[in-house]
Amino acid sequence: MSSPAGPERPPRETDQIKIWFRFAPREGWLPYDTEGLWATRLGPDTARVDNVPFLQDGVAEGETVRFRTDEHGVHWAMGRVVDSGNCTVRVLPVPEGPLGRDARAVHERLAGFGLRGEVFSAEFPLVALTVPGGADLRGVKALLARGRDEGWWHFEVSCVTDAWRAA
Known part of the structure; x- marks a missing residue:
């Protein structure tokens, strides 16, 4: 091109x-x-x-x-x-929750959606994830909400697309 x-x-x-x-x-x-x-x-x-x-x-x-x-x-x-069509999601495991402070456990829960990301530090296991535009956005949103509701993590979506809003 x-x-x-x-x-x-x-x-x-x-x-x-x-x-x-x-x-x-x-x-x-x-x-x-x-x-x-x-x-x-x-x-x-x-x-x-x-x-x-x-x-x-x-x-x-x-x-x-x-x-x-x-x-x-x-x-x-x-x-x-x-725009890339990607979204950014940040997930912080609840220390007293079932995942503890394990950033790897956060990755494992979300791996099936093709998300990739990074961990801020071992002391502060904030996981920043890229949600590709072609991912199952409805499924990602449902799992994020489930994890929040079950005390696995807190999360925020810091960059959204129209597709994310519609999912």
């Missing part, structure tokens, strides 16, 4: 950059106001997000964002350019 700027080329390792997002910290949550996400540079001011966000709302893995580079060489996100 070609674009007005010329043919697309496969990403090289040197095309991987860190894009930084700014946000207002939430009370009672992690005390951060920025999050850096790995991305593949697509053009002089655009990149595709390559990992799932733990803190930034409104963005999912696979989305194309526009960025500006400051005088220190830091790439700051300016906004989403192309």
Whole structure:
């Protein structure tokens, strides 16, 4: 596929950059106001997000964002350019619940839906998951609600699509 700027080329390792997002910290949550996400540079001011966000709302893995580079060489996100069709879900196991603080158990419960993600840390087992647009969204939503209702975890959906809303 070609674009007005010329043919697309496969990403090289040197095309991987860190894009930084700014946000207002939430009370009672992690005390951060920025999050850096790995991305593949697509053009002089655009990149595709390559990992799932733990803190930034409104963005999912696979989305194309526009960025500006400051005088220190830091790439700051300016906004989403192309949606990926993916959603972002964050799941925190309830320490006293049946899963304990086991992030792997969270992954195992959701693995059948093709979700992939990352764990914040062993001390804080927050699991950030990418829900692919083609996943069984109704099934994912039902399992997330069941896990919440049965005391397995707390969860939030931080980036949704119309398909997610309709499921």
